[in-house]
Amino acid sequence: MPVSFLSAEQRSRYGVFNAVPDIAQLGAFFHLDADDRRRAMAANGARNRLGWSLQLGTARFLNCFLDDPEDVPAAVVDYVAEQLVLQAADLKGYGEKEARWAHQEQIRTGYGYTAFAGEQWFALACWLYKRAWTTNERPIVLFDLATHRLVEAKILLPGVTTLERLIAALRERVAARQHALMATAPSPNQAAVLENLVKVEEGRRVSRLDRLRKSPTDVSSTGLVKALDRHVELRDLGAAGWDLSAVPPGKIAALALLRPRRPRPGRRRTGRRPQxxxxxxxxxxxxxxxxxxxxxxxxxxxxxxxxxxxxxxxxxxxxxxxxxxxxxxxxx
Structure with missing residues (x-):
């Protein structure tokens, strides 16, 4: 199972400003009330006051801190600087100062944010594992649900690679658990019969399993007989007597929908649109x-x-x- 399931564009858009916030978003996340301004004025110098306030708004808006606190849209800087009666140019050099780390700690403790540490990692892993086991959601859906859960709990978002690897590893464990449970369902004789299904017999081009996957399509008495023979052959495998109660029904239904993808022979791509x-x-x-x-x-x-x-x-x-x-x- 691949570890990386995000595209390069999706990874670049994680935890950063993807667009300039509109006036409603500026008022909701970057407005400084009296208590916010009081905390900001406790910082030493105009640069630190403006930088502290911008990091507070960034945490509210993105639920994380930027690697470079100065990497915010100019409209955001102007909006925050105007409330502090400062100039946007006062922010220059803030991202190179060590004070930004102390400001992040002040914001975490003062506003109830939690860093994504061991306890938070374990809680999120348990929740993701249960969801991956009971549903058939794609990894990108689990990724978005995980970020939503972290935002609601005011847990600062981890790095994109950390979250991506966590989801990939949990999905792999879920697949291994499902395989182990289903592998013990058939008896030894039934397991031997199932293994023979994937073998290509001499003189044939496809395996017996591929032939059973394809149902008769001709509407005639011959097609009806073929369909009945196929039903009897599938019933003789004994799958109806397997105890699969430990596997979620959705997982079994997803396996039933799996079909091999094969290119159609004789088809060539052309520059013309299909008609x-x-x-x-x-x-x-x-x-x-x-x-x-x-x-x-x-x-x-x-x-x-x-x-x-x-x-x-x-x-x-x-x-x-x-x-x-x-x-x-x-x-x-």
Missing amino acids: TRHPGGLRRDHGPPVGRRGDRSVRPGGRRPAAHLGVQSDQRADAHPQRPRHRGDRAA
């Missing part, structure tokens, strides 16, 4: 290919855009098929 012939001489161009469905970001509590949780969902491109044209119209 579908319709009765009456009509044809329809399928148009540009629809964009691949990407990850699904979860919006925590409906108050924070998914883009600011780290991974941004890919947008599905709209396909605009052309109107069907008659052959006579095209010839004209």
Whole structure:
């Protein structure tokens, strides 16, 4: 099972400002009340006061601290500096000072944020393992659900690699557990029969398992007999008597949907778009290919855009098929 399931673009969008916050977001996450300004004014110098305030707003908005506290949009700096009666230029050099680490600790203790340490790692791992065992969610969905859970608990987001490796390792453990439980279900004789299913007999091009996967398609008496023979052959495997109560039903249903992907023989790719012939001489161009469905970001509590949780969902491109044209119209 691959460890990395995020694309390079998704990794680059995690835990950073992906866009300039709008006026509503500035007011919700970067507004400084009287207590915030009092804490900020306790810092030494204009640079530290502005840097402390920006780190507080960043923690509220991204649920993490930036490697470079100065890497924030200019509109955010102007908004915060105006509240402190300071200039945006006062922030220059703050990211190189050691005071930024002390400011992060003050914000964590003063505003109830928790670092992603051993106890938090174990709690999140247990929750992810239970969800991966009972559902068939893709790793990117688990990634977004994990960030949502951390945001709701005010646990600062870990590095993208840390969370990615955790999810990949848990999914691998779930797969190993499922395989171990299902491998003990058949008897030794049944297991030997199942192993013979994947062997290609002499004189045939496909295995017996591949033949059983394909159901008869001809609607006739011959097809009915083939379907009944296939049913009897599958029933004789004895799978109906296996005790699979320890495996979630969703896992078994997902295995039943698995099919081998094979390229169709004789098909060649061309630069032309595929066309579908319709009765009456009509044809329809399928148009540009629809964009691949990407990850699904979860919006925590409906108050924070998914883009600011780290991974941004890919947008599905709209396909605009052309109107069907008659052959006579095209010839004209």
